[in-house]
Amino acid sequence: MQEMQSTNPVLSRPDAWQVDTTQPQYGQGQQYQGQPYQGYPQQGQQPYGYTDANAPQFGQPGQVAGRxxxxxxxxxxxxxxGVLVAVAGLTFLFLPTALIFPVWIVTAIVSFGAAMLVAARRKVNPGFVLVYAAIEGVFIGAISKAYESLWDGIVPAAVLGTLVAAAATLAAYKFFRIKVTDKFRKMVMIGTIAYAGVLLVNLVLSLFGIGNIFASANIGLLLLISAIGVGLAVFNLILDFDFIEQGIAMGAASSESWRAAFGLTVTMVWLYIEMLRLLSYFRR
Incomplete structure (x- = not known):
């Protein structure tokens, strides 16, 4: 089977989607690894070395619990x-204006580190996923309040745009049977890394007061850059959908659904931020 890949840092582990192999599986073409047969049984007795608990059911595929x-x-x-939206709403309503920028920066760094930590873990802890969602909610609430203070009504428009884009992407993936090829994955990965590099350089320059790439660019270039960001986020959603579909087909353990939820949340947050940025350029 073709190796699954994703540009999403949460869904890009080579050993993601662990299949539970601790339960015996007997099916067609599988061998029973029990004790050898030791002669003919007496009438009404089980064969020697076999019990009701370990007797295989040949010809019927085994079922692995918890897929x-x-x-x-x-x-x-x-x-x-839900946790992310709830925390973001509370942050948006009650965060003091003077704390918007420091909270924005701190939570952005912490949430990025949390995402990388999850990507490095073999198993995902559900509690940790919810803690990340809460931290990301504070970040989203802070950045949303900053944008809303500059452009009234931009947050509801960005939320609606994010939901419509995600729904349209899922519908296109399912109904048009979009095939994710290795070439498509590589192109999206290269584009995502390049775009993230530009944003990182711009952030560092801004923090040290050297300059801001986006502040000095004309509106046409800003719209193009933001449109590229939205497009890359949508393409990553397609990769996420394909990756999850393959994980389900391979019989991944049920605990891996938390990793899938985490990966989708990361991409949805990125899509929402790009929507905010794009709408702000139109408002200018």
Whole structure:
């Protein structure tokens, strides 16, 4: 089977989607590794070395308990995004204006570190996922309040735009049967890394007071850059959908649904921020 890949840092581990191999599986073409047969049994007795608990059922594929399903992914994603939205709403309502910028910077750094930590872990802790969602919620609440203070009504428009873009991407992926090829993955990965590099350089320059790439650019270039960001976020959503679909087909453990929810949350946050940026340029 083709190796699964994703540009999403959470879903890019080579050993993501762990299959539970601790339970015996007997099916067609599988061998029973029990004790050898020791002669003919007496009438009414089980064969020597076999018991009801370990007797294989030949010809019927075995079932592994606790496999990830699409319902698991939807439920965990709803929980994770629900925590994020709730915390973001509280932050938006009650965060003092004077603390917007420092909270914005601190939570951005912490949430980025948390995402990298999850990407490095073999198993995802559900509690840690929800803690990350809360931290990311503070970040989203702070950045949303900053944009709303400059452009009234931009936050509801950005939320609506994010939901519409995500829904349209999922519909296109399912109904048009979009095939994710290795070439497509590589192109999206290169574009994502390049775009992230530009944003990182701009952030460092801004923090040290050297300059701001976006502040000195004309509106046409800003719209182009933001449109590229939205497009890359949408392409990453497609990769995430494909990656999750492959994980379900491979029989990943049900606990991996938290990793899927985490990865989708990271991409949705990125898409929302790009929507905010794009709408702000139109408002100018």
């Amino acid at each position: 990830m399903t699409i319902d698991d992914v939807i439920t965990k994603s709803a929980i994770t995004l």
